[in-house]
Amino acid sequence: MARMRYHYNPETCQYEPIIHTGRHFLNQTGRFILICLILAFGGLAYYLTHYPSVDENQLTRENHELKWQWGELQNEIRHVSNQLRALEHDDDDHYRVLLAMNPLDPSMRLAGAGGHAPVLLPAEESVSEILGAYDSLFRLGNRIEVHEQSLKELEAEVAVKERQLSTRPAMQPIDNRQLTRFNSIFGMRLHPVYRDWRNHNGLDLTAPQGTPVYATGDGIISFAAYNGGYGNVVYINHGFGFESRYGHLSKFNTQAGQQVKRGDLIGFVGSTGVSTTPHLHYEVLYHGKYVNPINFMYRDVKQEEYNKLIRKAPTVLPDNKSSGVERR
Amino acid sequence: MARHKYYYNPKTLRYELARFPWATWFFRVAGVAIVSGLFFYGLLLLVNRFTETELEHKLRTENRALKNHRGTIEYELNNAHAALASLSGKDKEIYQRIFLTPKAEEAEDTGDAQDILQTDLEGFHQVADRLISQTDVTYAKASLASWNFAQLFWPKKEDVSELQQYPTLIPIQDFKLSQFVCGFGEQLNPFNKLLYHHEGVDLEAELGAPVLATGDGRVIAAVRQTTPYGEGNYVEIEHINGYRTRYEHLAEINVQRGQRVQQGQVIAQVGMTGEATAPHLHYMVLKNGNPINPILFFTEQIDEHSWIQLAEIGKQVKQALD
Numbered sequence: 142m143a144r145m146r147y148h149y150n151p152e153t154c155q156y157e158p159i160i161h162t163g164r165h166f167l168n169q170t171g172r173f174i175l176i177c178l179i180l181a182f183g184g185l186a187y188y189l190t191h192y193p194s195v196d197e198n199q200l201t202r203e204n205h206e207l208k209w210q211w212g213e214l215q216n217e218i219r220h221v222s223n224q225l226r227a228l229e230h231d232d233d234d235h236y237r238v239l240l241a242m243n244p245l246d247p248s249m250r251l252a253g254a255g256g257h258a259p260v261l262l263p264a265e266e267s268v269s270e271i272l273g274a275y276d277s278l279f280r281l282g283n284r285i286e287v288h289e290q291s292l293k294e295l296e297a298e299v300a301v302k303e304r305q306l307s308t309r310p311a312m313q314p315i316d317n318r319q320l321t322r323f324n325s326i327f328g329m330r331l332h333p334v335y336r337d338w339r340n341h342n343g344l345d346l347t348a349p350q351g352t353p354v355y356a357t358g359d360g361i362i363s364f365a366a367y368n369g370g371y372g373n374v375v376y377i378n379h380g381f382g383f384e385s386r387y388g389h390l391s392k393f394n395t396q397a398g399q400q401v402k403r404g405d406l407i408g409f410v411g412s413t414g415v416s417t418t419p420h421l422h423y424e425v426l427y428h429g430k431y432v433n434p435i436n437f438m439y440r441d442v443k444q445e446e447y448n449k450l451i452r453k454a455p456t457v458l459p460d461n462k463s464s465g466v467e468r469r
Numbered sequence: 470m471a472r473h474k475y476y477y478n479p480k481t482l483r484y485e486l487a488r489f490p491w492a493t494w495f496f497r498v499a500g501v502a503i504v505s506g507l508f509f510y511g512l513l514l515l516v517n518r519f520t521e522t523e524l525e526h527k528l529r530t531e532n533r534a535l536k537n538h539r540g541t542i543e544y545e546l547n548n549a550h551a552a553l554a555s556l557s558g559k560d561k562e563i564y565q566r567i568f569l570t571p572k573a574e575e576a577e578d579t580g581d582a583q584d585i586l587q588t589d590l591e592g593f594h595q596v597a598d599r600l601i602s603q604t605d606v607t608y609a610k611a612s613l614a615s616w617n618f619a620q621l622f623w624p625k626k627e628d629v630s631e632l633q634q635y636p637t638l639i640p641i642q643d644f645k646l647s648q649f650v651c652g653f654g655e656q657l658n659p660f661n662k663l664l665y666h667h668e669g670v671d672l673e674a675e676l677g678a679p680v681l682a683t684g685d686g687r688v689i690a691a692v693r694q695t696t697p698y699g700e701g702n703y704v705e706i707e708h709i710n711g712y713r714t715r716y717e718h719l720a721e722i723n724v725q726r727g728q729r730v731q732q733g734q735v736i737a738q739v740g741m742t743g744e745a746t747a748p749h750l751h752y753m754v755l756k757n758g759n760p761i762n763p764i765l766f767f768t769e770q771i772d773e774h775s776w777i778q779l780a781e782i783g784k785q786v787k788q789a790l791d
Binding site for chain 2: 148149173174178180182184185188189193195196200201204208210214217221224225228232234235239240241262264265267268270271274275278281282289292295296299302303305307312382403427436437441443446447449
């Protein structure tokens with residue numbers, strides 16, 4: 142039990158016990174709550190004027206977090222854009238130069254229709270991150286589209302170039318191991334059969350009867366038959382102005398209209414037509430004019446390198462009993 | 470005046486003055502503090518619940534927008550990534566088809582400091598220290614060499630002009646490493662794709678780009694040829710000490726046989742005449758008629774670092790342009 146407290150009452154000259162009534166208690170409680178409320182309101186007023194609200198705090202945190210994530214997104218967009226720029230650079234300054242094509246106009250690189258414009262609410266447009274990200278993605282999309290087109294163009298051009306390279310006569314039509322004599326006279330010479338001075342339009346590669354003769358470039362066999370002084374002759378139309386002819390063959394391994402690749406076996410050495418001994422008469426024509434085949438033979442190629450070209454040809458043993466051999 | 474409080478002390482049988490009730494007051498103040506704190510917090514929540522400041526509104530809309538559009542951006546970005554990957558694949562394919570050698574992987578640009586931070590720092594320090602000490606030594610040597618060189622050559626003007634008679638320039642203006650397509654030595658013939666001896670270097674340049682004389686000298690050949698094979702239009706210059714340079718596959722020739730040319734003078738334009746598969750300059754350096762690697766003479770316009778790179782590129786077996 143709480144200890145009693147007393148007042149000294151000077152009127153009665155007595156100590157009187159202090160008795161707390163209900164009213165006194167109510168009074169005290171009310172005062173307590175009032176003080177608390179005043180303090181709380183005061184604190185609130187101070188807090189609201191000096192500090193951000195709870196929601197603001199939380200939203201700001203969230204906002205920072207989101208902006209950081211968006212920053213990362215934009216970094217990634219920039220990264221993609223840089224990689225694309227490297228590709229564009231190679232395209233313009235490397236491939237297009239090598240393929241003798243004009244580089245794409247920089248303005249054209251931005252003028253594609255690949256990206257699509259974003260649909261934004263007015264409130265969203267004020268957020269620079271969103272607008273910026275859509276904008277850069279939009280431009281990136283355009284550039285990707287243009288680059289795709291550009292690469293398609295390049296691919297087509299490269300395909301043409303590849304055909305140009307693979308069709309050009311660029312090897313010796315007879316394996317060096319079978320070659321017994323190489324007559325490099327192109328132009329005027331004393332003809333061995335007619336015994337007069339004539340233009341020699343090709344080169345003579347002497348080799349045993351039945352030695353395989355290879356197509357020197359990709360092309361279409363435009364003629365494969367007996368033709369006067371040529372004897373059995375194969376014409377290959379290589380396109381791009383080039384044609385090659387292989388005369389005095391003993392036997393054909395192809396027929397007109399057939400597609401051949403460089404290194405394909407097209408026939409066998411013989412002595413048909415105006416010929417004194419089995420040999421190959423090889424001609425190269427550029428736009429209908431005879432050119433010196435020596436420039437299309439690359440005779441200094443090593444044997445193992447040469448073998449790579451003829452590996453594709455079916456291995457055929459030299460056939461010495463070929464029909465259609467005509468000697469003059 | 471405050472009324473004094475007394476209490477009855479049964480031991481002394483007297484009323485004694487009560488001491489000031491510190492404990493009571495402490496509990497009262499604490500009570501006030503706690504309860505007003507609670508009130509404060511409750512009020513704060515109420516205010517927060519029922520009011521929205523301008524900033525809150527702005528942040529709320531912004532956050533909502535940022536969240537809503539993140540998905541779309543991520544989706545589009547993924548699409549862009551996929552598109553880029555396919556483009557890069559095609560790009561590599563085209564490179565392979567043009568040069569018959571796989572494209573070197575571009576070093577990922579190390580914009581992410583993360584990678585550097587995650588590397589083994591101790592090892593990094595060791596490497597860095599070693600590099601720094603090596604650099605110091607090299608720098609010291611270079612300074613000494615430079616000083617010696619300056620002692621030997623700098624004061625004599627006639628010696629400098631003699632240097633200009635050697636073919637030390639790169640024959641293309643504003644030369645970039647990427648323009649060096651094919652080096653000297655065993656390379657692939659573009660037509661039959663077989664190894665052959667490439668006796669010069671192929672420098673890629675646009676049609677009509679100026680070709681520079683790499684050193685002072687006399688033009689001993691300026692030949693125009695329209696054949697579909699061979700060197701096409703070419704210029705040959707005779708320099709000092711049996712050195713000669715040859716510039717092939719030219720489009721236009723600006724000099725004549727017998728003419729004297731200065732180092733850096735424009736002598737022709739890049740073309741693709743003769744046996745050229747692309748616009749480029751086939752540049753040869755000959756000493757007493759024997760071709761030597763022209764990279765050895767690229768001493769002026771590029772720094773050592775680029776030169777080493779150039780030498781590396783030159784060693785790769787690639788498809789030549791003629």
